[in-house]
Amino acid sequence: MLALAVMTVVSIIGRSTIGVSVEGDYELVEAGLGIAVFLFLPECYVKQGHVVVDLFTAHCQMVTIRRLEMISDLLFTLVSAVLIWRISLAGMEAYEYMEQSMILELPLWWVFAVGVVSMSLLGLCSLNNLFIYFFRRLVR
Secondary structure, eight states: OHHHHHHHHHHHHHHHHTSOOOTTHHHHHHHHHHHHHHHHHHHHHHTTOSOOOOTTTTTSOHHHHHHHHHHHHHHHHHHHHHHHHHHHHHHHHHHHTTOBOTTTOOBSHHHHHHHHHHHHHHHHHHHHHHHHHHHHHHHO
């Protein structure tokens, strides 16, 4: 992301001063930020960095909070499965029709491939949390 920021600054300064910018900077920033967002999803999930609104759960018992966490893990698993399915279909379609960016003519399917891998990691992490939850329930 730092490289994208530097490229954007260089492009803006070049456009403002000498009238020349980095060719395809919008395409590179668009693809790079999309990839960065997808790659940080599993890490954010593992570190429990997602937004939690505890307005209603602040006074709940620990058992209730654990059950709500299990439900959120289940929802994460389901949503990641749906997104894996849809992103993989979009990526295969982009590959089949040889979709590419307009200026740099970069193939777009590889951005979808990174999205599928990242969502797969997210799904595996949420499945792992579900298994841990149910394993602890069985051991008791």
